[in-house]
Amino acid sequence: MTRLLYFAWVKDKTGIASEDIELPGGISTVADLIGWLKTRGPEFTHAFEQDGAIRAAVDQTHARLDTSVADAKEIAFFPPVTGG
């Protein structure tokens, strides 16, 4: 099982803050995961349609599109950060 987390407007659009799911086979990178998430219904399609505006973290570390998610326990999606 992998925990997926959504923050800020990504959460507003998906409608959920977190979920524990079994990732389907064939998903090895962040990009693969985003591609699959987009197929999960209109909320997810909408949330990830501007995928260039979304950042990801794998196991609480900033990730890139080609970062591996193979052994990830926790993957988060969020807009560019705006703290400080």
Place this chain on the structure above:
Amino acid sequence: MTRLLYFAWVKDKTGIASEDIELPGGISTVADLIGWLKTRGPEFTHAFEQDGAIRAAVDQTHARLDTSVADAKEIAFFPPVTGG
């Protein structure tokens, strides 16, 4: 009458903090005044011997060697500042 002020090690060397004096004729700049002060006895000669290490202010404004002292009410001599 002109008030002369001495600070920090300039004061330690002259032995006085301030004095009110009538400047002799022929003194028109800070450099002239330093030249005359050096003739006022061993303490003053000693205080002003390294005259490149001394700064001056005329009427509470930083001055240069060629600054006029003609109408000055208050002239101060001190080492480079070390506050902050």
Place this chain on the structure above:
Amino acid sequence: MIRVQRDDFDIGKEIDALRKGRTGIGAIVTFTGTVRDAHGEVTAMTLEHYPGMTEKELARVEAEAHARWPLQATLIVHRVGRLEPGDNIVLTAAASAHREAAFEAARFLIDYLKTSAPFWKRESGPAGDKWVEAAP
């Protein structure tokens, strides 16, 4: 030291704690970020964050500052939750023997935090709520 909290912070007390028991400090620089009162356009601001990752990122930012400058102590405090115009959002502080290192480190802490720590601001105003967009 790093802290993420809902409550306000007291800058004077934070500096006192930073200095306490440490010798060799000659310069302390603090940066405080506050909710700007933009002509009534913002009535409140809500800060969301990613618990767990936030602390890891702030610790990384702080460690990076210590690797770059000779520092006696550093501090990052970031608030989350609902804030109002004029409220404190964030405090960074750096103590060093000399002012150059303290200024540069305090600025590095806030600059780096702003690009890497997972916080998101939502502004509330007369026209409704909106997520603040990141500076380009």
Place this chain on the structure above:
Amino acid sequence: MIRVQRDDFDIGKEIDALRKGRTGIGAIVTFTGTVRDAHGEVTAMTLEHYPGMTEKELARVEAEAHARWPLQATLIVHRVGRLEPGDNIVLTAAASAHREAAFEAARFLIDYLKTSAPFWKRESGPAGDKWVEAAP
């Protein structure tokens, strides 16, 4: 605002006073200079100044900062008299809408003050007293 005083200052209270009643502030930077404890070589420091000229110079430094950056408020507090290791010497603070101006102005205030305001430090230590030499 500028102040020259024998008494210590409370950084938290100074910042509160700086912010009070002012809108549009998004960033506040403070610099605090303290008497460094240099391995027991300095047991006390005495600050002499030129009353009258000091205030004029500090006001000039502050005015110059306001001319260079958009600032809501600035503050310079400088102590005189006898101080001990760890004691506060000087505080500069700048409040602005944005952090760049606040950082640059707070640093300008202390940098400019150090070259122009008529203060002189005398250090006392086991080997006696000596006037601090200006940085070249």
